[in-house]
Amino acid sequence: MAKGRRGFGEEASEADKKKISREDFKKALRVFRYVRPYRMHFIAGFIFLILSTATTLSFPALIGQVTSVIQGKSPFTLNQVILIFGGILVLQAVFSFFRIYFFAQVSERSMADVRREVYGKIITLPIPFFEKRRVGELTSRLSADVSQLQDVLSITLAELFRQVATLLGGTLFILYVSWKLTLFMLATFPVIIVAAIIFGRYIRRLSKQAQDQLAAASVIVEETLQSINVVKAFTNERLEIGRYGNSLNRMVNIALRTARFRGVFVSFIIFAMFGGIMGIVWYGGSLVQSGEIPFADLLTFIFYTAFIGGSVAGIGDMYAQVQKTVGASERILEILEEPSEVDADNELPLFVPVHGDVAFNNVRFTYPSRPEMEVLKGVSINVAAGRKIALVGQSGAGKSTIVQLLMKYYPITGGQITVDGRDLTNFNVTELRRNVAVVPQEVILFGGTIFENIQYGKPGATEAEVREAARKANALQFIDSFPEGLQTIVGERGIKLSGGQRQRIAIARAILKDPAILILDEATSSLDAESEKLVQDALDELMQNRTTIIIAHRLATIRKVDTIYVLREGQIVETGTHDELALQEDGIYANLVKLQFEPIE
Ligand SMILES: Nc1ncnc2c1ncn2[C@@H]1O[C@H](COP(=O)(O)OP(=O)(O)OP(=O)(O)O)[C@@H](O)[C@H]1O
Numbered sequence: 001m002a003k004g005r006r007g008f009g010e011e012a013s014e015a016d017k018k019k020i021s022r023e024d025f026k027k028a029l030r031v032f033r034y035v036r037p038y039r040m041h042f043i044a045g046f047i048f049l050i051l052s053t054a055t056t057l058s059f060p061a062l063i064g065q066v067t068s069v070i071q072g073k074s075p076f077t078l079n080q081v082i083l084i085f086g087g088i089l090v091l092q093a094v095f096s097f098f099r100i101y102f103f104a105q106v107s108e109r110s111m112a113d114v115r116r117e118v119y120g121k122i123i124t125l126p127i128p129f130f131e132k133r134r135v136g137e138l139t140s141r142l143s144a145d146v147s148q149l150q151d152v153l154s155i156t157l158a159e160l161f162r163q164v165a166t167l168l169g170g171t172l173f174i175l176y177v178s179w180k181l182t183l184f185m186l187a188t189f190p191v192i193i194v195a196a197i198i199f200g201r202y203i204r205r206l207s208k209q210a211q212d213q214l215a216a217a218s219v220i221v222e223e224t225l226q227s228i229n230v231v232k233a234f235t236n237e238r239l240e241i242g243r244y245g246n247s248l249n250r251m252v253n254i255a256l257r258t259a260r261f262r263g264v265f266v267s268f269i270i271f272a273m274f275g276g277i278m279g280i281v282w283y284g285g286s287l288v289q290s291g292e293i294p295f296a297d298l299l300t301f302i303f304y305t306a307f308i309g310g311s312v313a314g315i316g317d318m319y320a321q322v323q324k325t326v327g328a329s330e331r332i333l334e335i336l337e338e339p340s341e342v343d344a345d346n347e348l349p350l351f352v353p354v355h356g357d358v359a360f361n362n363v364r365f366t367y368p369s370r371p372e373m374e375v376l377k378g379v380s381i382n383v384a385a386g387r388k389i390a391l392v393g394q395s396g397a398g399k400s401t402i403v404q405l406l407m408k409y410y411p412i413t414g415g416q417i418t419v420d421g422r423d424l425t426n427f428n429v430t431e432l433r434r435n436v437a438v439v440p441q442e443v444i445l446f447g448g449t450i451f452e453n454i455q456y457g458k459p460g461a462t463e464a465e466v467r468e469a470a471r472k473a474n475a476l477q478f479i480d481s482f483p484e485g486l487q488t489i490v491g492e493r494g495i496k497l498s499g500g501q502r503q504r505i506a507i508a509r510a511i512l513k514d515p516a517i518l519i520l521d522e523a524t525s526s527l528d529a530e531s532e533k534l535v536q537d538a539l540d541e542l543m544q545n546r547t548t549i550i551i552a553h554r555l556a557t558i559r560k561v562d563t564i565y566v567l568r569e570g571q572i573v574e575t576g577t578h579d580e581l582a583l584q585e586d587g588i589y590a591n592l593v594k595l596q597f598e599p600i601e
Pocket residue numbers: 131367369370375393394395396397398399400401402
């Protein structure tokens with residue numbers, strides 16, 4: 001019974017395979033909807049393609065005509081024939097220009113649309129999506145996959161058509177010249193085609209392996225350059241050179257194996273082609289001798305055969321390209337079909353300011369990427385508008401998770417979160433997040449000016465507003481000490497700011513945003529006393545009249561908050577003010593306070 005079922009299953013899966021591949025192809029064709037707006041250009045390109053193919057196809061006839069003239073069997077003179085073909089040559093040049101021009105219009109514009117849409121999609125996807133994918137993978141979809149599609153649209157499609165047209169047109173033409181010789185010629189084709197398919201597949205697999213290996217080598221370069229400080233600190237340069245070298249060696253080995261097969265393949269094809277042509281010359285020669293066909297036709301025939309041979313060799317390659325493109329478009333469509341977090345089609349909701357009452361009622365939560373571990377096990381927190389609370393607890397207790405849930409990065413698995421008494425699920429994410437600002441632990445600035453980095457908190461803010469925010473954030477002093485002031489370039493290619501300076505930029509950004517709810521993820525590394533004071537003063541300014549949730553790592557900074565919540569393993573185990581909790585005998589908070597302050601006191 002089991003055996004029978006397995007047999008049935010196998011059959012079904014075979015059928016599925018076929019169906020899927022056909023569906024895949026259909027699906028991939030959907031990418032063509034991006035071409036639709038430029039269809040007039042596409043049609044124009046196609047017309048020029050047909051015209052230029054037709055003119056190319058007429059050239060073997062030139063040889064025949066000239067031979068006829070030489071043999072005195074043509075009504076035209078040599079000059080007339082050359083003039084006619086010269087005219088065709090000019091036309092061919094004009095047609096080719098327009099073909100390339102129109103196809104480029106279609107491919108460049110439509111692929112820019114695809115890129116724009118894919119990027120727009122990626123950036124609006126919810127956070128869990130980014131936990132499943134690597135950034136490299138996503139950027140490669142935008143670059144490599146779209147480029148693949150573009151190549152097919154701008155070159156391959158036209159080439160494929162030209163090759164098929166050459167094949168069909170050429171064959172019809174030689175059938176017309178001599179069906180006997182054509183049949184003879186066609187007898188050599190199947191051998192070449194079968195060999196091409198078998199070899200081609202194997203070579204493709206090998207070259208993909210070589211590509212993967214190259215990608216693996218590039219990852220080493222990327223990772224080590226990104227963390228060059230770590231490599232140097234551990235003096236692991238030699239180790240990395242060795243690792244990179246090994247990876248390159250593996251790639252070279254595979255590439256050389258591919259080259260060997262390609263060498264065999266190419267020599268075989270050349271051998272078979274010329275063998276075929278020799279056979280045709282031999283058989284054709286005997287047909288000319290017996291007077292069955294004129295010599296001029298034999299020449300024309302041979303040239304067409306060379307054309308046809310070339311196009312057959314080309315079609316295999318094109319087919320591989322098309323196959324690759326089906327894969328690329330599938331991957332692109334897969335992203336486009338992911339449900340967005342922000343409904344990008346909808347207009348942005350009106351800005352509805354909230355007061356800032358925040359409540360967590362018995363919230364339970366499990367990260368989608370780790371379903372077996374419940375991270376929050378019934379957490380309840382209440383913050384009235386304008387109040388300040390701190391979350392304290394060991395690393396991994398769930399502090400960051402709580403604020404991520406408040407930002408609606410993940411859906412909760414149990415309980416309820418409300419803002420101003422309204423369930424978080426009823427908030428549009430844009431509407432909600434406009435009311436929340438985060439000053440993160442590790443501030444990462446975008447490459448650009450300080451002005452742009454602060455303005456990020458409120459796109460379109462004026463210079464005066466940005467300056468005022470920088471002043472309130474205690475940042476103006478150091479900003480003005482740079483010769484270019486607010487226009488100083490920061491980030492990867494600009495000047496490097498210190499940790500305290502970056503924090504004050506982040507604070508200025510939050511001040512500019514002016515949210516009702518503020519989340520401070522306290523920096524773990526402590527600053528020197530002076531920066532610490534500047535940052536703390538800036539934070540005090542920022543916290544005024546806002547609901548503030550502090551993820552506290554250093555207890556000294558949270559003495560003034562209204563309520564401290566102590567978390568342990570996803571549960572709130574103590575709640576109170578600093579004074580209340582610090583006095584609790586054997587309390588977790590009291591112990592933490594002791595641990596942090598004892599060595600100093
Ligand atoms: N994106 C994620 N996917 C899966 N598990 C996660 C994710 N983020 C955090 N966790 C897990 O959830 C638990 C709580 O993490 P969380 O970051 O909230 O702790 P924390 O109290 O903020 O710690 P720390 O003080 O070190 O920042 C940890 O066990 C952590 O491993």
